Amino acid sequence: MSSSAKIPKNKVPWFAVRQDLSGRRQSFLALLSFALPIALWCVVSYVPAIWHPDVRLHISAEREGSSTVYTPGNHLEREHFGRFVQTIREQNLEIQRYWRGEEEVAEPARMVRRSNQRVLRQIGHFAVANGWLERDQRQNDEKLFEIWRGLAEGDLQGREQRLTEENLEILRLNWAWLEDMETFSTGGLPAIPLQQLLPQGRPANPVFLPNPHDVVLSWWDLFSEESTGEGKTLRERLGYSLRIVFSGFLLSCLIGLPLGILCGTYHLFSRLFEPFVDFFRYMPAPVFSTLLVAIFGAHDAPKIALIFVGTFFQMVLVIAKTTRLLDRSLLEAAQTMGAKNRHLVLKVIVPGVLPNVYNDLRILLGWAWTWLVIAELIGVKAGLTEFIETQGRWRNFDLVFPVIITIGLIGFATDQLLAFLRRFLFPWEPKGYRLSLNWLTEGHRKE
């Protein structure tokens, strides 16, 4: 036992009203606030018993007399899927009647051969997924024929995806009709209908909730994509969006900051500008979109203008208010030292309000990002938003998610960076006000 008396630690209970937890706990909770949603997403995605209302197809689902064809990769509600399978089983029973000669084939041989060719091609995607076929060879009947042979004779067995026993059985029965052909020829296909493969797939969540690993992989693919000259890569789109946001925002600052400070300093300017600005800000920026396109053309200018309209009016009011909050006695003190108006504005008001103005701008920058989404859709669509729009329309949500998350990360990172820089820009300001990654580091430092 050491002789030095241990100072008992006074631990703050986890639930203590208005009391700060220790730095270690703060950091832990901060991590948890990110870990929990991600964990929830993983659980919903990877635990099959939870949710998974859809089936993601490996083998296509198509049936007689219906024009809707669900191709591999499509999602089908489970109930609907069950009915589909049932219908095809019944169809296949009908076909077996032809086989047994209980019924005559009414359709001309040419039509029957064509639909048999479709049956042959049903395994196209499946073959690609297992690596037996190049993606662009899905219509190559000679190769598909060889794969049928392999599957029927047991030489090929799926690694990524496997056929169900039932489908394998159907495939073998069909093969009995096909194996007479040495090599594939359309004319060699039997003139009697073959059985359809049953649709098959694995349980999946709806398309709007892709799996985490799919999102991460497509994030990597999207952002490591090199420019090929045709179409824009995502990195180019990101650069474009950043340029629009910051151009619009800088333009706002250039006019809004001086005007806001003037309004906060002189009652004259405040009464002259603020009532109108106050009215104008109630007209949401997007309502001007068509007007802005008419004025500025269809490309970058109206987009920058929209962000300007969206942030400028707020900025004037917010900065004016912040300026008015400056302690009057600082101005009076300066006056008793001989300061004139010019000195009061440049040497007292501007440096005095700068730290708070800086915080205001951080919040307004968030607004600029919001308007960006609308700005990029007016005139000629462009940037990240265009990508989201297009891919979303095709229901490629595994491509949409990475872009949405990237926008969030950029906004978050910018804000954190600005919060971090604040300390160096304004060393006299008290250190309070932390809502940042500094939770991770600063918490410990405090201990």
Added chain:
Amino acid sequence: MSITLPSYREQAPEVKERFDRLKQRPVKMEVRGLNKVFGSTDGPVTALQGINFTLHRREFLSVIGPSGCGKSTLIRILAGLEIPTSGQVSVDGQVVRGPGADRGMVFQSYTLFPWLTVKQNVMFGLKIGGNSANKAEAEAREWINLVGLDRFENSYPNQLSGGMKQRVAIARALANRPKVLLMDEPFGALDAQTRATMQSYLLEIWRNVDVSIVFITHDLDEAIYLADRILVLKANPGEVEELIEVPVRRPRTTGQFLEPPFLATRKRLEELIHPPEKVLKQRLKIARMTEVGDDVE
């Protein structure tokens, strides 16, 4: 048991001689017929009425009075931060028309510029006054030394204690070489001990600088300890009740708090500011809340 005190008007020969010399010094600030009326929802309110006094070179004048007597309004008018309804203030014969560097001011709230270091704060007025950066810096250093904060010249105000902040504020005001230093309850926000120290510092600084001081306070001891003369105001309307010549010898020490001239002055101030008839009227109507025997009073 009570002590018989002399009259507060009685002055020892050396004190009397000092006042004679003081009154022969040139007048630095003259206040004549000052009135201030504020408009309010209940009609006009007279904050100050007919204030007259003169402030001589290197004189220390305290202004004291009950709350609401217009002390702060008075000093803000002297600084030029407010305009009197009638009457005028002049400094060295020049009528005051607004704030200016000839009248420095120290406020009760700490008005140091938080974005400037101690040294930069003291340099503020010097640079505005057109001094070169080097000269301003050299002079600022001297003033910072005078208030004993040379170790903190590169600190920001929020790193200083309240007393230190007010010392910087004094240095900053004096660096402009004002003719009059106006102090509006400068030690009011400090704890008792710091306040006592600051009072002694102030006397010491004042001894070494050619400046007249108007010092507003509500602390009777502070007023006597610091001042040559005390201007006593009364409330509603704010008028001069009496201008008292403090009969306490200089240099002042805290030991003098218990000497008869100090106590006599103190007694007089008590009478003026807390008159016995007023104190009686203000007694609370308290119901008896205890059963315990009466040995407390």
